[in-house]
Amino acid sequence: MPFHDYMEWVLHDPEHGAYGSGRLSIGPRGDFATAPSLGADFAALLAPQVAQWLGLLPAEGPLALVETGPGEGQLAQQLAEALHAGWPELARRTELVLVEPNAGMAQRQRQRLHACPLPVRWTAFEALAGAPLRGVVMAHEVLDALAIERIERRADQWCRQRVVQTGARLSLEAGEPLDGPALEPLQSLGLLPLDGSRPPGWCTELHPGLEPWLAACGGALSEGWLLVIDYAHEARRYYAPQRSRGTLMAYRRQRASGDPLLEPGLWDLTAHLCLETVEAAARAGGWQPLGSCRQGEALLALGLAQRLHALQQEPASRLAELLQRRECLLRLVDPAGLGDFRWLAFHRGSPVSGQAPRPQPAPLFLSQPPA
């Protein structure tokens, strides 16, 4: 089968998929840790940004905080608590809307969010298209879970990789050649024409799921912001000749592997995003890119250093907890780890006709306001 279909299946099959079955668990004691799973400081730092965006929307009417791919539900719960505590007027108008296609994960989210201070519902982007919302969409480590197309250079052509089963053994092989419209993304990424620097066997990824995902997400929002936080590289780094195996990785029980065929349905599979591909797909879906930066820069702009410093004022009786929080805060900005994640902001929608145009938002985390 094509690698794309294999990845879709091992992650999202309702019975056998790692997310579909709800088998994967996220957190320092689970299969892999994400920023929100390290503690509530990440959401506390992000909350003023979300509140600023919500506050720029019309002063009356309902608002939505949408989280897509909420995993264990930590970020949703923590952001709802931070909004409720710090911006009660906004929180009174805000509904938490969760978009999670995997029933196994949604079940755990329901348990975590049973006492959420905001009204909560689970839905799909497509179901919102008839009555789109105003608000903010969060996509934290979600787009890296969309199935990718793995392609390989053979002699003078590009081929889709496929997964082949021989007895009990799985292997990757070059499959059908790419031609016609399938070659267009390679053209825009500078992989065509080839200058001979990609030898036979060189492989990488394409992201066919991004455009439909961003279009569906856009259809769910009449006006508002999308914040994508994920592993990402610029195209020149993503598709550099020396990155000959792409970015695909597998994670399970705090172990990482470059082999995507290990124990299908037990490992998380994830590929980085290409910044230019995300931006092009976002524009096609009606989103205006506002800019991007590294997580380290974003969190420092949002007050991480002050939060770190404030830990010193806390009573020494809570030393163990404070040391753990300090560790987590430093991990969030570690340039060799989570600090290298990218934050990408997008806006869509125009004011209702007859109203004065609203000012373009200057996200708190971007040092340069968008032009």
Ligand SMILES: C[S@@+](CC[C@H](N)C(=O)[O-])C[C@H]1O[C@@H](n2cnc3c(N)ncnc32)[C@H](O)[C@@H]1O
């Ligand atoms: C790597 S986990 C991230 C969880 C959480 N956002 C965090 O950072 O801890 C990916 C999440 O995205 C969900 N997911 C996978 N495909 C998705 C899709 N097409 N739309 C929305 N969510 C998806 C998975 O079920 C899982 O909840």
